[in-house]
Amino acid sequence: MIVRGSDRVLIQGITGKQGTFWTERMQDYGTNVVGGVSPNKGGAVHCGVPVYASAGDAMKEGGFDVSVLFIPPLAIKDAALDAIAAGARGLVVLTEHIPVHDVMWFLAAARDNDCKVLGPNTAGAVTAGECFCGFMPAFNDTIFKPGRVGVISRSGSLGTLICLNLVQAGLGISVFIGIGGDPIIGTTTRDALEALDADAGTDAVVIVGEIGGAMEEAAAEYAAGMKKPIAAFIAGGAAPKGRRMGHAGAIVMGDKGTYDSKARALMAAGATVVETPSAIGAAIAAGLKG
Amino acid sequence: MNFEEHAAKPLLKAAGIAVPDSRLARTPDEAAAAQEALGAVVVKAQVPTGKRGKAGGIRKVDTAAETRAAAEAILGMTIDGHRVNSVLIEQRAAIAREFYAAVMNDPASKGPLVMFSTLGGMDIEEVAASDAKAIRRAEVDIRRGFDAKAARAMLKGLGLGDKDTQVADVLAKLYKVYRDDDAELIEINPLVITGDGRLVALDCKFVMDDSAVKRHVELAKQGTPEKLTGLEARARALGLRYIELDGDVGVLANGAGLTMTTMDVVRHLRGRPANFLEIGGEAYTQAKPALDLVLANPNVRSLVINFCGAFARTDVMTEGVLAALEELKPTLPIHWSVHGTGDVEARAMLKLRIGVVPFATMDQACAAAVESARKAGGRR
Numbered sequence: 001m002i003v004r005g006s007d008r009v010l011i012q013g014i015t016g017k018q019g020t021f022w023t024e025r026m027q028d029y030g031t032n033v034v035g036g037v038s039p040n041k042g043g044a045v046h047c048g049v050p051v052y053a054s055a056g057d058a059m060k061e062g063g064f065d066v067s068v069l070f071i072p073p074l075a076i077k078d079a080a081l082d083a084i085a086a087g088a089r090g091l092v093v094l095t096e097h098i099p100v101h102d103v104m105w106f107l108a109a110a111r112d113n114d115c116k117v118l119g120p121n122t123a124g125a126v127t128a129g130e131c132f133c134g135f136m137p138a139f140n141d142t143i144f145k146p147g148r149v150g151v152i153s154r155s156g157s158l159g160t161l162i163c164l165n166l167v168q169a170g171l172g173i174s175v176f177i178g179i180g181g182d183p184i185i186g187t188t189t190r191d192a193l194e195a196l197d198a199d200a201g202t203d204a205v206v207i208v209g210e211i212g213g214a215m216e217e218a219a220a221e222y223a224a225g226m227k228k229p230i231a232a233f234i235a236g237g238a239a240p241k242g243r244r245m246g247h248a249g250a251i252v253m254g255d256k257g258t259y260d261s262k263a264r265a266l267m268a269a270g271a272t273v274v275e276t277p278s279a280i281g282a283a284i285a286a287g288l289k290g
Numbered sequence: 291m292n293f294e295e296h297a298a299k300p301l302l303k304a305a306g307i308a309v310p311d312s313r314l315a316r317t318p319d320e321a322a323a324a325q326e327a328l329g330a331v332v333v334k335a336q337v338p339t340g341k342r343g344k345a346g347g348i349r350k351v352d353t354a355a356e357t358r359a360a361a362e363a364i365l366g367m368t369i370d371g372h373r374v375n376s377v378l379i380e381q382r383a384a385i386a387r388e389f390y391a392a393v394m395n396d397p398a399s400k401g402p403l404v405m406f407s408t409l410g411g412m413d414i415e416e417v418a419a420s421d422a423k424a425i426r427r428a429e430v431d432i433r434r435g436f437d438a439k440a441a442r443a444m445l446k447g448l449g450l451g452d453k454d455t456q457v458a459d460v461l462a463k464l465y466k467v468y469r470d471d472d473a474e475l476i477e478i479n480p481l482v483i484t485g486d487g488r489l490v491a492l493d494c495k496f497v498m499d500d501s502a503v504k505r506h507v508e509l510a511k512q513g514t515p516e517k518l519t520g521l522e523a524r525a526r527a528l529g530l531r532y533i534e535l536d537g538d539v540g541v542l543a544n545g546a547g548l549t550m551t552t553m554d555v556v557r558h559l560r561g562r563p564a565n566f567l568e569i570g571g572e573a574y575t576q577a578k579p580a581l582d583l584v585l586a587n588p589n590v591r592s593l594v595i596n597f598c599g600a601f602a603r604t605d606v607m608t609e610g611v612l613a614a615l616e617e618l619k620p621t622l623p624i625h626w627s628v629h630g631t632g633d634v635e636a637r638a639m640l641k642l643r644i645g646v647v648p649f650a651t652m653d654q655a656c657a658a659a660v661e662s663a664r665k666a667g668g669r670r
Contacts, residue, residue: 155547246546
């Protein structure tokens with residue numbers, strides 16, 4: 001899922017502290033924020049845009065394409081269903097610790113309504129030089145200098161470091177897709193890889209994976225048929241088995257979700273798997289030289 | 291959050307799924323007394339893990355003396371890293387047939403998955419590998435749910451004969467428990483047909499979604515707390531994500547992905563990380579208790595602090611660590627890498643306050659930390 005500067009963005013939870021702070025950053029960067037939602041503040045103006053009581057109202061009165069949700073975990077399901085029913089084309093769900101049954105519920109509704117979901121537990125998405133949705137430091141050009149490398153990451157902090165390393169290596173970023181650190185998410189590594197493969201502004205792709213789950217293995221199946229070069233870093237090789245490493249999805253169960261399984265699958269698909277983030281720039285540069 | 295068998299089975303019973311009569315015992319005397327009330331029984335170690343049978347944690351006994359002896363042997367055992375503190379004394383059932391039934395969160399279909407197998411009592415992964423035809427799977431739209439009719443459709447062709455309706459009823463009830471109690475997994479293995487034709491759950495594994503514990507506060511008290519070291523428990527109370535490891539290089543970073551990666555790079559450079567400690571997200575102002583925790587591990591010989599600011603600002607985190615350093619005055623060598631949001635301010639602060647210039651890359655900071663831990667050897 002790639003957000004463009006022309007997409008009309010709604011901020012659910014715009015009047016909260018984080019909602020306000022990041023809405024201002026998004027607006028400064030060029031994100032086309034057209035309104036916000038705050039159930040008790042419909043009719044107000046905040047961050048220079050109209051506030052609606054619901055996403056349904058926002059759609060009726062002004063319209064929007066993508067909603068970014070700054071909403072606490074137990075209120076997310078209803079907020080997401082509101083946006084989906086209103087006809088949102090995409091949702092960016094930043095919240096961590098949402099009950100998984102609630103996640104499955106709104107993902108099912110999103111699927112039925114052709115609404116793409118990024119997250120939960122994502123730091124968001126950046127289209128470098130154009131717009132961003134979420135809380136990534138898109139405005140820091142030592143990290144998000146515009147260029148032609150697409151980055152897919154389960155982690156915000158590590159994704160940031162990878163982008164920094166690419167820029168330090170003389171490369172630039174086209175699109176950053178933060179898919180999120182939860183075990184069940186709307187946009188998988190493979191979905192994001194297909195989007196970047198189809199993106200005309202992207203010449204090479206970095207996959208920033210983590211232990212746990214089987215998403216990197218599933219992405220490898222698609223990667224095998226791609227022409228654009230791919231480099232990957234998988235975090236958690238040094239993690240003990242059976243412990244959740246900060247992210248709900250980052251856990252090795254028995255022999256499932258291991259570093260080796262992911263690294264082997266990606267290498268077999270022709271991707272370069274690097275052992276430290278600082279090697280990522282050279283790997284992509286080599287791939288682009290072909 | 292894992293629930294031991296004795297805490298999981300009451301959920302089945304409350305939903306109308308039959309379970310054998312049982313009593314929980316913490317001593318051999320309690321076990322013997324329970325046997326006298328129940329007759330022919332099984333003594334079962336209560337630990338939140340499978341493989342109890344293979345480890346000798348499950349024994350069939352017929353008399354009070356045998357029960358006492360079995361309980362004496364099993365209590366205090368360590369199974370898969372878990373110490374056995376209690377045993378379930380459960381009435382023995384005459385088994386005619388064994389099945390497997392489960393409902394779980396399925397990342398592939400992004401919804402609930404109901405599974406049933408006619409080969410119960412075995413590890414479901416082994417069944418999947420050896421006899422895939424014995425397994426039925428139903429992907430569920432969580433908005434529509436899963437009832438006995440859907441269960442009957444799923445079971446068609448498995449040759450359950452007149453048990454078809456009974457099994458379907460159990461699956462629908464199991465799904466209800468899964469939904470009502472926010473399960474990540476609920477599994478009955480084995481689900482048996484007894485000699486007299488009843489369908490009974492002989493075991494139950496229940497894992498509650500950690501993110502849903504806040505809406506099941508009462509039930510969660512029955513769960514098994516995650517096994518934590520003293521330092522891990524201290525961190526948990528502070529809301530910090532800390533995992534103790536057996537190395538000597540302390541790790542302090544922001545964000546789960548970056549913290550894992552810092553450990554990886556330390557190991558890649560032939561060092562041994564002493565911990566996972568993340569202070570990103572909401573915890574980014576908690577530098578002092580975080581540093582305190584890292585230093586409280588007596589094995590730590592050096593420290594790498596790796597910040598890459600996105601949502602969390604590196605200047606705020608650095609400010610917190612500097613204040614903590616001034617207060618705690620640690621003597622061990624500290625190696626910094628600071629990039630991302632707020633890094634210019636953070637670097638200036640480090641230069642001014644402690645005369646430190648961070649390393650240009652995290653690899654260099656990790657390499658220096660590994661080297662100084664090696665030099666410090668056994669002492670601090």
